[in-house]
Amino acid sequence: QLQESGPGLVRPSETLSLTCSVSGDSITDTSYYWGWIRQPPGKGLEWLGSLLYGGITYYNPSLRSRLSISVDASRTHFSLRLTSVTAADTSIYYCARHKIFGVDSYFDPWGQGTLVTVSS
Amino acid sequence: ELTQPPSLTVSPGQTVSVTCSGDELENKFVCWYQQKPGQSPVLVIYQDSERPSGIPERFSGSISGNTATLTISGTQAVDEADYYCQAWHSTFVVFGGGTKLTVL
Numbered sequence: 001q002l003q004e005s006g007p008g009l010v011r012p013s014e015t016l017s018l019t020c021s022v023s024g025d026s027i028t029d030t031s032y033y034w035g036w037i038r039q040p041p042g043k044g045l046e047w048l049g050s051l052l053y054g055g056i057t058y059y060n061p062s063l064r065s066r067l068s069i070s071v072d073a074s075r076t077h078f079s080l081r082l083t084s085v086t087a088a089d090t091s092i093y094y095c096a097r098h099k100i101f102g103v104d105s106y107f108d109p110w111g112q113g114t115l116v117t118v119s120s
Numbered sequence: 121e122l123t124q125p126p127s128l129t130v131s132p133g134q135t136v137s138v139t140c141s142g143d144e145l146e147n148k149f150v151c152w153y154q155q156k157p158g159q160s161p162v163l164v165i166y167q168d169s170e171r172p173s174g175i176p177e178r179f180s181g182s183i184s185g186n187t188a189t190l191t192i193s194g195t196q197a198v199d200e201a202d203y204y205c206q207a208w209h210s211t212f213v214v215f216g217g218g219t220k221l222t223v224l
Binding site: 035044045046047050058059060061094099100103104105106107108109110111112113 | 147
């Protein structure tokens, strides 16, 4: 199971920080990546990035300069940091386990999602 | 970029196909997600045509050339949802724009 947590409201120009708690699975299992996806209200899905424990992290090129994904010291959580947010970053943010193998890729399971609103 | 029809309507009991087109899809695996209102996406097809455990047999997937297709046979009212395709392009994930399926 995955569960997102973090503030529901962030001020413009500030940093959005979210955490995904992983249970029943191990972030250190290098068979899987751990990813973040977001969805503006009423719109489609946008991939943010995916991390492999002890390995590479892939980022959406359009967000790479503002985005950081990391594993917490507890190794039971992984986190997202998005800097200099604007209203366009208002979305439901999901974390998910991400399988990448060759040309194969899919997210399963997903967390329940958390709505983050960027507003003053 | 992956292109999906924005919306489709199907009658209960009928078969519906949702398409997903994109460059070089024939060289990649495509997966599909179902998202009902207020819920997280759920994986219904991976590796073009494989069903995860717990997904009904009426869901199937296929690919021909650069077009992947999700087919729902004997569509039920509970299948009304948004459907998204997704592929991996070497270093980044691409989602289709989503198809809103109405069962009416």
